[in-house]
Amino acid sequence: MIPIQPILVVLLLSSVGLYFAKFRSKVWDRAIVVSLFAAATLFIMQPELANRLAAVAGVGRGADLFFYITIPGLGFVLLLVLSRIRKLEQQWTQVVRELALVRAEISAGERR
């Protein structure tokens, strides 16, 4: 085992721990995070496996394969985050709207 391997695994484990501690998420999201963690740990501990997969894909090195996968992966994550923000914005709008309508009802009631 080379020194970088346990460091990377500890960093990954910390990220996953932080995710579970700080974010409420659905079972499927949690399953995806755990699967990604397991896959990442496997490739850290067995770098040759990544090289073999890269050779099958015709990419060359394992590092290149991960680089290519990361680009659409990050795009996908960005879209997920944007979608989440949009949903929160809609919920927020609904709250502000109902507050405005209720306030108007109350002040109309007071005037009567």
Add this chain to the structure above:
Amino acid sequence: MSDAEIFVIVPLYNEAAVVRETVMPLLKAGYTVVVVDDGSSDGSSKALEGLRLVLLRHAVNLGQGAALETGMTYARRRGAKAVVHFDADGQHDGAQIAEFLGPIRRGETDVVLGSRFLRREDAARTPWLRRVVLHGGIVVSGLFTGMWLTDTHNGFRVLSEKALAEIRLRENGFSHATEILGEIRRRKLRYVEMPAAIRYGAYAKAKGQPFWNSFNILIDLVMEKLFR
């Protein structure tokens, strides 16, 4: 349909200098005026004190589309027979509302859309840079909705009771103008464009929408398509 059953919705954001002047003729005409203060910070609501109108206040600024939908929600709950969208900055002519209501009252259409490009004299009054931006908006709206109109970002429009019941705005910002067109098409509502004179006074020219806002609208439309 009595005038009181017609709700004129005025989205308001930082227009303290002109809003009172804008709504006075609407009140005199006997319409139910619903002003939606979208989190103004210049005391716009205070400028309306003493007037017999409905004032709805957003606790924070959400955008013109959100303000219109708040006013429309109020109108739906109060049994409005038609709603008019009317900008707070004094660009529209309140006297035209009766003209716009004509086809709705006669049951000929569901939506009347104002256009500043139907009459040569109205088009000529539009500053050239705004004309360029608005024509860009016409192309973008056409591509997104399949509806090719002469003016897609005119804030003056009238919706019948049926259109009011069916159209729900989800876009908070200025892209609601394109969203409305999409809804008209999706719900197979009848529509007609009518000439709407826009007053480009010194105040309106100074305030106007910044050019880069068009970019924001485009981004919002793409997001709406992706995540609807």
